[in-house]
Amino acid sequence: MKTINELKSIYTKYNFLIQQLITRDFKVKYKRSFLGVLWSLLYPLMMMTVLAIVFSNVFRFSTPGVNYLVYLMTGLTLYNYFSEATNLAMSSVVANFSLINKVYIPKYVFPLSKCLFVGINFLFTLVPLYLVILFTGTGINFWHVLLPIVFICLFLFTIGIGFILSTIAVFMRDMFYIYGILISILTYMTPIMYDINMISKEFQMILKLNPLYHYISFARTIILYGECPSISQFLICIATSILTFIIGIIVFKKNQDKFIYYI
Amino acid sequence: MEQEEMIVIDNVSMRFNLGIEKNNSLKQIFVEFLKGKKKDKNQFWALKNIDINIKKGEVVGFIGSNGAGKSTLLKIIAGVMKPTKGKVKSYGNICPLIELGAGFDMELTARENIYLNGAVMGYTKKFIDSKFQNIVDFSELQEFLDVPLKNFSSGMIARLAFSISTIVEPEILIVDEILSVGDISFQEKCEKRMTAMMSGGTTVLYVSHSLESIKKICNKVIWLDHGVIKEIGGKKVCDNFEKYMLGGEKNE
Numbered sequence: 001m002k003t004i005n006e007l008k009s010i011y012t013k014y015n016f017l018i019q020q021l022i023t024r025d026f027k028v029k030y031k032r033s034f035l036g037v038l039w040s041l042l043y044p045l046m047m048m049t050v051l052a053i054v055f056s057n058v059f060r061f062s063t064p065g066v067n068y069l070v071y072l073m074t075g076l077t078l079y080n081y082f083s084e085a086t087n088l089a090m091s092s093v094v095a096n097f098s099l100i101n102k103v104y105i106p107k108y109v110f111p112l113s114k115c116l117f118v119g120i121n122f123l124f125t126l127v128p129l130y131l132v133i134l135f136t137g138t139g140i141n142f143w144h145v146l147l148p149i150v151f152i153c154l155f156l157f158t159i160g161i162g163f164i165l166s167t168i169a170v171f172m173r174d175m176f177y178i179y180g181i182l183i184s185i186l187t188y189m190t191p192i193m194y195d196i197n198m199i200s201k202e203f204q205m206i207l208k209l210n211p212l213y214h215y216i217s218f219a220r221t222i223i224l225y226g227e228c229p230s231i232s233q234f235l236i237c238i239a240t241s242i243l244t245f246i247i248g249i250i251v252f253k254k255n256q257d258k259f260i261y262y263i
Numbered sequence: 264m265e266q267e268e269m270i271v272i273d274n275v276s277m278r279f280n281l282g283i284e285k286n287n288s289l290k291q292i293f294v295e296f297l298k299g300k301k302k303d304k305n306q307f308w309a310l311k312n313i314d315i316n317i318k319k320g321e322v323v324g325f326i327g328s329n330g331a332g333k334s335t336l337l338k339i340i341a342g343v344m345k346p347t348k349g350k351v352k353s354y355g356n357i358c359p360l361i362e363l364g365a366g367f368d369m370e371l372t373a374r375e376n377i378y379l380n381g382a383v384m385g386y387t388k389k390f391i392d393s394k395f396q397n398i399v400d401f402s403e404l405q406e407f408l409d410v411p412l413k414n415f416s417s418g419m420i421a422r423l424a425f426s427i428s429t430i431v432e433p434e435i436l437i438v439d440e441i442l443s444v445g446d447i448s449f450q451e452k453c454e455k456r457m458t459a460m461m462s463g464g465t466t467v468l469y470v471s472h473s474l475e476s477i478k479k480i481c482n483k484v485i486w487l488d489h490g491v492i493k494e495i496g497g498k499k500v501c502d503n504f505e506k507y508m509l510g511g512e513k514n515e
Contacts, residue, residue, distance in 0.1 A: 013385070014382075014385065016382045016386070016387050016388050017382040017383060017385070019388075020378055020383075021380040021382075023381075024368055024371060024375070024379055026366065027370070027371060027375065028370045031370060035356070099341065099366055099383065100337075100343070103341070103343065103366065103383055103384065104341055104342035104343055104357075105383060120342065139323045160359065179359070257345045260343065260344050261279070
């Protein structure tokens, strides 16, 4: 509780700094591109179209009863947020060493601002997702009001992992390479492009240890099947995300004073 | 008159591990793990048992040869580093000028950087809005406001940075060798502003290798040598230091 309160007070005090860091990221990202912020919408839409064509036509993946494109996009939208945000958060502390070395800034600010920045991008990618939901005739149902819950869970989980990764990366730069490998393993270990029922029961058990699977299937239950997620789904999502978030804060907080020696 | 204490440095020691750089990769950790050796041979005490009390309104100059621990001490006071032992207490907001323009992003324009850097120093948007014109006027960079910083000369960047850093009147100002940037007229302007701040009751910690400027503005001088305080006193310390340094050179 104490650390959460502290994080809150840091957030209110350095609110403007976080805003500035996010706007900087946006400005730098889209500088000198003709379409600018429009890429936030176009890029995921096009990437997902490519994947959808490859997997449904070449590999002939399909999901009985529901639209494959929507199935794929729901998974990818959530997964891409996690993968991009953790990657940026991991390098955020190391990238800002010149600042940390000169001015006192609470170091939480860097991973947090990256996760928020990608979070705003994530909200943009919801636009193509909803376009696909409407055009494929999947339609919107009442339970969509519950989706923000899983988004918040995903955010908390991501920032928890981001805190841990950024800490490790400070002490051990190998982490950038290791994580690149880990994330591509995770891409295939998360049922994004395929249905979890396609694989053997024992292996399913392993995949279900991955919290991301639960967030994605929570969203799919609502979007594809139009049902309210079960109580156990709620509990798993909320528990894993809060737990990861707290562990992340503890790891980061315990180590942040040592960061400066590893520049 | 009893003066208020602004900074209390209580028995501060700082240890660096010189070999730490090499320990950054997995391979090193693995090799060391196999060899079973612990590396604490390369320890280096940058500061040893420093005790200083600084009162409100004092202008303190730090002198000493390279590597004496001046900048480390200032970083500890600014809160950038935590001391290995001991405690530092400061009463009042600190504005570190340890290195100017720390928060600049070269891709962004001067205007955008004013806001970014202001935020890094912990100011609110409202506050920067109200001071924006002051900053621009002082830096004399009105026509370059919307030019990306990467096209600026180093002198222009220093101007901008100094102007942002000194918009507030902080209670404690930490200055580490910065007045050597910019052209003469701007240097003079900076010095004037700093003198104005000092007369306004700001406590200043000033590090410089220019004994001239230390003598000119400081009323207390601290001489650091290999992490310990060699002498604290008035301007006479500068002369002793100078003699010591020159004498040392002759002996070599």
